[in-house]
Amino acid sequence: MLNLLSSFLALSLAGLLFPGVRGHGYVQDVVVGSTHYTGYLPYSDPYYNPPPQRIIRKIPGNGPVTDLSLIDIQCNGYADGGEPGSAPAPMFATVPAGSQVHLNWTTWPDSHMGPMITYMAKAPSDITKWSPGNAAVWFKVTESGKTADGKWAATDILTADNSIYTFTVPPKLAPGQYIVRHEIIALHAAYTYPGAQFYPSCIQIAVTGSGNALPTSGLVSFPGAYTPTTPGIVFDAYQDTGAYPIPGPPVWTGGS
Ligand SMILES: *[C@@H]1O[C@H](CO)[C@@H](O)[C@H](O)[C@H]1NC(C)=O
Ligand SMILES: [Cu+2]
Numbered sequence: 001m002l003n004l005l006s007s008f009l010a011l012s013l014a015g016l017l018f019p020g021v022r023g024h025g026y027v028q029d030v031v032v033g034s035t036h037y038t039g040y041l042p043y044s045d046p047y048y049n050p051p052p053q054r055i056i057r058k059i060p061g062n063g064p065v066t067d068l069s070l071i072d073i074q075c076n077g078y079a080d081g082g083e084p085g086s087a088p089a090p091m092f093a094t095v096p097a098g099s100q101v102h103l104n105w106t107t108w109p110d111s112h113m114g115p116m117i118t119y120m121a122k123a124p125s126d127i128t129k130w131s132p133g134n135a136a137v138w139f140k141v142t143e144s145g146k147t148a149d150g151k152w153a154a155t156d157i158l159t160a161d162n163s164i165y166t167f168t169v170p171p172k173l174a175p176g177q178y179i180v181r182h183e184i185i186a187l188h189a190a191y192t193y194p195g196a197q198f199y200p201s202c203i204q205i206a207v208t209g210s211g212n213a214l215p216t217s218g219l220v221s222f223p224g225a226y227t228p229t230t231p232g233i234v235f236d237a238y239q240d241t242g243a244y245p246i247p248g249p250p251v252w253t254g255g256s
Contacts, residue, residue: 024062024112026076027182027201029104030055031164032095039104039201040089055091057179057202062106064186064197068233074132074222075181075202086179088128089204097209097255098171103182103201105163108155112186112197113237115145115246116153118167119181119222122214127177127204136221138181139252142167145232146244154184170255172211180205181222185247191236193228213255220249 030037040056059076072078075086095101121137123130132138144153151157158165165182183200190196200222225248226233232247 024064024197025106025108025184025199026059026062027056027103027203028106030093030203031102031104032093032099032205035093037091037093053090055089055093055204057086057089057204059201064199066194066197068194068198068226068228069223071133071223073198073226074200075179076198076200077202086131086202088130089202090128092127092177092204092206095169095205095207097169097173097175097207097211100166100168101180101203101205103165103167103203105158105165105184107163108158108184110155110159111188112155112184113152114154114185114187114190114196115143115232115244116158116165116182116184117143117246117248118183119220119248120173120178121181121219122174123177123179127179127206130177130179132179132221134221134224136219136224138220138222138225139215139218140249141170141252141255143246143248143251145246148243150241154186158184169205169207170211170213170252171209172213173207173209173255174212174214175207175209177204177206179203185232187235187237190234191239193234196233196235211255215252215254218249218252225249 028039040054057075065072077086119138180203186197231245
């Protein structure tokens with residue numbers, strides 16, 4: 001009882017002091033090997049002059065995108081000063097093919113169950129100047145939805161892993177510059193469309209190595225890859241205790 005009361009008080013206090021912190025989230029840190037790259041921090045970075053140099057494309061805040069037709073669905077960026085969404089960031093991380101990338105999410109709310117999905121797109125030129133727009137350039141490298149015993153990638157597994165999501169860059173992936181588009185789709189209101197909440201994050205990396213694998217077909221665009229009728233976009237996470245169909249194309253396995 002005392003415990004309950006004190007956690008209730010702590011939560012209410014946190015809600016009063018940090019009203020923006022209670023819901024939603026974003027990737028706040030990227031770890032490759034022993035190197036940390038702070039993510040784009042939407043509540044402090046814009047107030048620095050000059051702004052800190054990041055490897056993650058800027059986002060407006062910790063909230064979701066819900067309209068699948070907008071460019072915002074690509075990187076949680078919006079058309080801004082003539083930029084067609086997903087304004088490039090000035091830096092990138094160097095990642096050897098086959099190595100792990102750890103994405104540190106802000107504390108994810110328990111209520112926001114859903115899948116975690118990661119795509120990549122190879123930049124045809126300097127990644128710090130490239131925006132894919134509506135081009136079909138994305139391939140899926142990993143996905144996790146709901147396990148057979150009902151555990152969601154977010155929040156169950158993410159929280160058990162201290163809010164760190166880890167994926168491996170395909171070992172045979174051709175070297176070059178890539179955008180990693182990583183997202184959580186929160187399904188707590190996805191029983192209708194619009195309803196599902198998309199939290200994409202675009203991380204700029206340079207992949208090194210001697211691989212030469214690259215998908216040549218099945219590439220998708222954002223917006224475009226998901227529509228209101230794509231399986232998994234409308235899903236009643238409370239009533240439907242069956243398997244969850246993760247939206248988007250199959251995972252590309254040609255680089256493993
Ligand atoms: C995730 O990032 C936060 C903020 O920088 C930090 O406090 C926390 O220790 C990081 N978590 C891990 C497991 O590295
Ligand atoms: Cu939310």
